[in-house]
Amino acid sequence: MTNETTQNASASSNTDVKIIGDLEFPKRKVWIKTYGCQMNYHDTERMLSHLNELNFSHTETKEDADLLIYNTCAIRDLANQKFYSHLGNAKHDKKEREVKVAAAGCIAQTESKELLKKYPQLDFAFGTDVIDNVGDLVYRAYAGDKKFSVTSWDRSDNYSIETKITHGSPQAFVNIIKGCDKFCSYCIVPFTRGREKSRSITEIVNDVARMCEHQGIQEVTLLGQNVNSFGKKNGESLAELIMELEKIDKLKLIRYTTSHPYDISDELIAVHGKSKKLANHLHLPVQSGSNSVLQRMLRQYSIEHYLERLARLREANPDIVISTDIIAGFPNETEEEHRDTLKLLDAAQYDFIYSYNYSSRPGTKAARMKDILTKDIRGRRLREIQQYQLDIQEKIRQEMEGKTYRVLVEGKSTMKGVTKWKGRTSCYRIVHIESDENLQWNWVDVKVTSSTALSSQGEIVQVLGRNF
Numbered sequence: 323m324t325n326e327t328t329q330n331a332s333a334s335s336n337t338d339v340k341i342i343g344d345l346e347f348p349k350r351k352v353w354i355k356t357y358g359c360q361m362n363y364h365d366t367e368r369m370l371s372h373l374n375e376l377n378f379s380h381t382e383t384k385e386d387a388d389l390l391i392y393n394t395c396a397i398r399d400l401a402n403q404k405f406y407s408h409l410g411n412a413k414h415d416k417k418e419r420e421v422k423v424a425a426a427g428c429i430a431q432t433e434s435k436e437l438l439k440k441y442p443q444l445d446f447a448f449g450t451d452v453i454d455n456v457g458d459l460v461y462r463a464y465a466g467d468k469k470f471s472v473t474s475w476d477r478s479d480n481y482s483i484e485t486k487i488t489h490g491s492p493q494a495f496v497n498i499i500k501g502c503d504k505f506c507s508y509c510i511v512p513f514t515r516g517r518e519k520s521r522s523i524t525e526i527v528n529d530v531a532r533m534c535e536h537q538g539i540q541e542v543t544l545l546g547q548n549v550n551s552f553g554k555k556n557g558e559s560l561a562e563l564i565m566e567l568e569k570i571d572k573l574k575l576i577r578y579t580t581s582h583p584y585d586i587s588d589e590l591i592a593v594h595g596k597s598k599k600l601a602n603h604l605h606l607p608v609q610s611g612s613n614s615v616l617q618r619m620l621r622q623y624s625i626e627h628y629l630e631r632l633a634r635l636r637e638a639n640p641d642i643v644i645s646t647d648i649i650a651g652f653p654n655e656t657e658e659e660h661r662d663t664l665k666l667l668d669a670a671q672y673d674f675i676y677s678y679n680y681s682s683r684p685g686t687k688a689a690r691m692k693d694i695l696t697k698d699i700r701g702r703r704l705r706e707i708q709q710y711q712l713d714i715q716e717k718i719r720q721e722m723e724g725k726t727y728r729v730l731v732e733g734k735s736t737m738k739g740v741t742k743w744k745g746r747t748s749c750y751r752i753v754h755i756e757s758d759e760n761l762q763w764n765w766v767d768v769k770v771t772s773s774t775a776l777s778s779q780g781e782i783v784q785v786l787g788r789n790f
C-alpha cells in the first residue's frame with residue numbers, strides 16, 4: 323500500500339513564544355514528507371502532535387518551513403532513490419534560509435550514520451522506535467547539537483502509547499503492534515522496524531473509547547506489520563481485541579491491516595462471521611501463487627493452506643472481499659512459477675491487488691541469492707499479473723450493479739471535469755455519488771448504478787447523516 327505525499331493533517335500552535343527547558347521556542351513551522359505505508363503516515367501524525375508542544379505548526383509548503391523532516395521508507399529501492407533525490411534538493415533550502423533538516427523512519431533506522439556523512443544539509447537522523455521522542459530530538463537540535471543520530475530499540479515484548487489525532491475526520495489509525503518477527507527472505511521490515519511488540523487490549527480499548535467519546539471517531543483501522551501476531555507474547559489475540567472493541571457504542575466500523583496468512587487463526591475467522599462491526603474486507607498478502615517460490619520467500623504456508631483460509635473466511639462471512647499483495651519476479655522465478663501466480667488469481671478472485679516488481683534489499687536473505695532474471699522479464703511478468711487481475715476485477719465489480727451499500731463519504735473527487743462525492747464501502751470499495759448536498763463524513767446508503775474494474779458510480783437511497 324504505497325503512496326506518497328506530505329501529511330494532510332494540521333496541528334495548531336498556541337503561544338507566540340514557549341519556554342521549554344532552557345530554550346525559547348517561538349512559533350515555527352514544520353514540513354514533513356512521508357514515504358511508504360500507513361504505518362509511516364501514522365508516525366507522521368504522531369510527530370506533528372508532539373511537535374505542536376514545541377510550538378510548531380504544520381505547513382504543506384516546504385519554503386515556509388523552519389524544520390524539514392523526511393519520514394522515509396525502505397521497502398523497495400524506488401522509495402530509497404526518491405528520498406535521496408529529495409534530500410539532495412534540501413541543500414538549496416539550507417543555503418537560502420535558516421532551516422533544520424532531519425531524516426526519520428526506515429532508511430534512517432539502518433543508514434543514519436552514512437546519511438549524516440554523505441549529506442551536509444542533514445542535521446540529525448532518527449529511527450522508527452524513537453518517533454515519540456521527536457520533541458527531545460528537535461530540542462537537542464535547537465540547543466546546538468549537530469549531526470547526531472538516535473536509532474536505539476525498545477527491547478521489551480510490549481509497548482504503551484496513546485493514539486494522537488491531529489485531523490477532524492471520524493476515521494483513525496490505531497497502532498496495535500509494531501515490528502515483525504517473520505523475516506520473509508525479501509523483506510527489509512524486520513531490520514527497520516525491529517521485533518514484534520504489542521500494546522495491551524485494555525490500553526487499546528480505553529484509547530479507542532476515548533477517541534470515540536471525545537474526538538468523534540467512528541471507524542478505526544488497527545495497524546501493524548503483522549496484526550495477526552498481536553498479543554501473542556502477552557497471551558492476548560486480535561480476535562479478542564476485536565470483540566472487545568465491538569462493545570464501544572459509538573464505534574461503527576473496525577478494519578485491520580496487514581495480515582500474514584500463516585497467522586490467520588480459526589478464532590479470527592470465527593470473528594469475521596460473528597462481528598457486527600468488522601469490515602467486510604480482508605487484505606491478505608499472498609506474494610506468490612507458487613509453492614516453490616513461497617518456500618524461497620520463507621513465507622511458512624502453502625497455496626493450499628492459503629486457499630483453505632480464504633474458503634473458511636468466505637464461509638464465515640459470505641460478503642467478505644479479499645485483496646492481496648504480489649511480488650513479480652522473485653529471484654530465479656521460472657515461467658511456470660509465474661504462471662502459478664496467474665492461476666492463483668483465478669482461484670482467489672481478489673477484489674484488488676497491489677503488485678510490485680521484486681526489489682533486492684541489502685541485508686536480506688534474498689539479496690544474497692544468485693539471480694538470473696532481467697529487469698525486462700520482471701517488468702513483463704508484472705504487467706501480465708496486473709492485466710490478468712484487471713479482467714477478473716472487472717467481472718467482480720460488475721456484480722455490484724443494482725446492489726445497495728452503506729458508505730462513509732470521505733470527500734470529493736473530480737474525474738473528466740465532473741466533481742462527485744466519494745464514499746467507501748465496508749468492503750473498501752470506492753463509490754462515486756452525484757449530489758448537491760454537503761455529504762462530507764455522512765453515512766449514506768448508495769445503490770450502485772455502474773461499475774468497472776477501477777471505479778463505481780452510485781445513486782443515493784438514503785442519507786443517514788454523520789451520526790445515526
Ligand code: 5AD
Nearest residue numbers: 508509607647648649678679680681
Ligand atoms: N520487493 C518488492 N516488493 C516487496 N514487498 C516487500 N518487500 C519487497 C521487496 N523487496 C512488498 C510485499 C509486501 C508489501 C508491503 O511490499 O508485497 O506485502
Ligand code: SF4
Nearest residue numbers: 502504505506509511
Ligand atoms: Fe516483511 Fe514478511 Fe514481516 Fe510482512 S511478514 S513485514 S513481508 S517480513
